Amino acid sequence: xxxxxxxxxxxxxxxxxxxxxxxxxxxxxxxxxxxxxxxxxxxxxxxxxxxxxxxxxxxxxxxxxxxxxxxxxxxxxxxxxxxxxxxxxxxxxxxxxxxxxxxxxxxxxxxx
Amino acid sequence: xxxxxxxxxxxxxxxxxxxxxxxxxxxxxxxxxxxxxxxxxxxxxxxxxxxxxxxxxxxxxxxxxxxxxxxxxxxxxxxxxxxxxxxxxxxxxxxxxxxxxxxxxxxxxxxxxxx
Numbered sequence: 001x002x003x004x005x006x007x008x009x010x011x012x013x014x015x016x017x018x019x020x021x022x023x024x025x026x027x028x029x030x031x032x033x034x035x036x037x038x039x040x041x042x043x044x045x046x047x048x049x050x051x052x053x054x055x056x057x058x059x060x061x062x063x064x065x066x067x068x069x070x071x072x073x074x075x076x077x078x079x080x081x082x083x084x085x086x087x088x089x090x091x092x093x094x095x096x097x098x099x100x101x102x103x104x105x106x107x108x109x110x111x112x
Numbered sequence: 113x114x115x116x117x118x119x120x121x122x123x124x125x126x127x128x129x130x131x132x133x134x135x136x137x138x139x140x141x142x143x144x145x146x147x148x149x150x151x152x153x154x155x156x157x158x159x160x161x162x163x164x165x166x167x168x169x170x171x172x173x174x175x176x177x178x179x180x181x182x183x184x185x186x187x188x189x190x191x192x193x194x195x196x197x198x199x200x201x202x203x204x205x206x207x208x209x210x211x212x213x214x215x216x217x218x219x220x221x222x223x224x225x226x227x
Contacts (some may be wrong), residue, residue: 040121043217
């Protein structure tokens, strides 16, 4: 089955710990994205990558880091510098020349 | 930078009522426009998209949207809603800029349809 897999679905961490969210796609898409979804604020772009070994900051990149070592993988690390990390995180991918984005099921991160 | 506004945060309708959800964007250049839907517990899914051509676009499940360039709007409509349309709806835009194509979302509209 082609698609985007995010894991885990739920994640709990203690304050001050870094945590990495996984995103894998087998759609052979060039571009991948990370969004954060908060109630009433829609989806806000954290980072995106249009090609392997390259990525750009989105609107709310502070406190997050990413890597794109392989085309199919785009992990997101939520660092201890992120002041308000509890949120729903969505990963997406799209083909080159952008037609539409395909989304994973999301990871709900709770920091206690 | 582009931005997207959805003015209705919560909408409650009875079945068979007509729906119109507003979406306005700010960007002076060429844009691609999208409506996504998120049913409870499910992935975000594409409802419809506009790239060029006929400004009235038809999507899945009887939804349509009209691009009005002069108003920077891309409102979503459905003549008769069903209980199964209960979901959150997101308008989104991509624009070509120096950093490439970024997909920017509005704040979302939660639609509840009463049976």
